[in-house]
Amino acid sequence: MAGELEGRVALVTGSAGGIGRATAVMLAAMGADLVLLDLKRDTLKDVVHEIEAMGRRAHAIPIDIQDRAGVRAAIAEAETVLGGIGILVNNAGVGASGPGELENIGDADLDRMFGVHVMGAFVAAQAVVPGMKARKWGRIVNIASNRGQVGFTDGSHYSGAKGALIAMAKSWAKELAPFGILANAVAPGVVRTAMTEEHGMDAIVEEASWNLMNRWAEPEEIAATVAFLVSGAGSYYTGQLMCPNGGDPIVGI
Numbered sequence: 001m002a003g004e005l006e007g008r009v010a011l012v013t014g015s016a017g018g019i020g021r022a023t024a025v026m027l028a029a030m031g032a033d034l035v036l037l038d039l040k041r042d043t044l045k046d047v048v049h050e051i052e053a054m055g056r057r058a059h060a061i062p063i064d065i066q067d068r069a070g071v072r073a074a075i076a077e078a079e080t081v082l083g084g085i086g087i088l089v090n091n092a093g094v095g096a097s098g099p100g101e102l103e104n105i106g107d108a109d110l111d112r113m114f115g116v117h118v119m120g121a122f123v124a125a126q127a128v129v130p131g132m133k134a135r136k137w138g139r140i141v142n143i144a145s146n147r148g149q150v151g152f153t154d155g156s157h158y159s160g161a162k163g164a165l166i167a168m169a170k171s172w173a174k175e176l177a178p179f180g181i182l183a184n185a186v187a188p189g190v191v192r193t194a195m196t197e198e199h200g201m202d203a204i205v206e207e208a209s210w211n212l213m214n215r216w217a218e219p220e221e222i223a224a225t226v227a228f229l230v231s232g233a234g235s236y237y238t239g240q241l242m243c244p245n246g247g248d249p250i251v252g253i
């Protein structure tokens, strides 16, 4: 797959984090230039350097994805620098930061959960789709979760936002297929990243024990699914949900 994304520009949101960074680096290894969007300005600089060291171009957008006007303007600017974005990976995400029982979820947590995952993906897609349509080529991948498939005790706001990302990918697949734009979603099981490490290794090990392989995924194993979907090998996939989840017995097998 090396070189097959030569001439393509990819936007990966949340690209300072585990899955996003691994995805950005993998797409760069396939030849893409990268637009990197994340809250974490300093880590983003490291990712820019890593990608430039690979001989690809990288443009950082250090911003809160909930800042819709700012995101629209920054994506437009990035396209003037690197060229039209052909690949969008909606990956930025947050876990629950407060109580997760339905009646106790606070307004700020609820707003952030849907603001980052759902509104963030919408705004990024709205910003890049007109250009994709004009060029008659595009790939959109929404990073959902197995929690968006089967629900999540004490986390219905996370689960609901992830379910929305799956439904949005299916809707965009229907709406955008005539323009050569394919849209899919990826629903990982447990992945070892900052998001899961926040809850401690015991929680990761326990969740990993629920799947058939009895282990967590590394971020690169999720990035590989995204890479497949945006590569030539993924050219007949749209409106699909890919489930790299270690054979989670409830979903995806």
Ligand SMILES: NC(=O)c1ccc[n+]([C@@H]2O[C@H](COP(=O)([O-])OP(=O)(O)OC[C@H]3O[C@@H](n4cnc5c(N)ncnc54)[C@H](O)[C@@H]3O)[C@@H](O)[C@H]2O)c1
Pocket (backbone or CB within 6 Å): 013, 014, 015, 016, 017, 018, 019, 020, 037, 038, 039, 040, 063, 064, 065, 066, 091, 092, 093, 094, 116, 143, 144, 145, 146, 187, 188, 189, 190, 191, 192, 193, 194, 195, 196
């Ligand atoms: N780790 C898992 O087990 C797992 C499982 C299923 C799905 N996911 C999803 O994968 C995606 C990536 O998560 P990860 O595990 O790599 O976690 P992570 O915390 O390592 O990465 C998430 C990134 O998103 C960024 N981000 C958060 N809020 C933002 C905002 N408002 N604006 C811009 N950037 C923001 C963070 O700064 C961070 O760099 C998320 O959507 C997450 O829900 C993760």
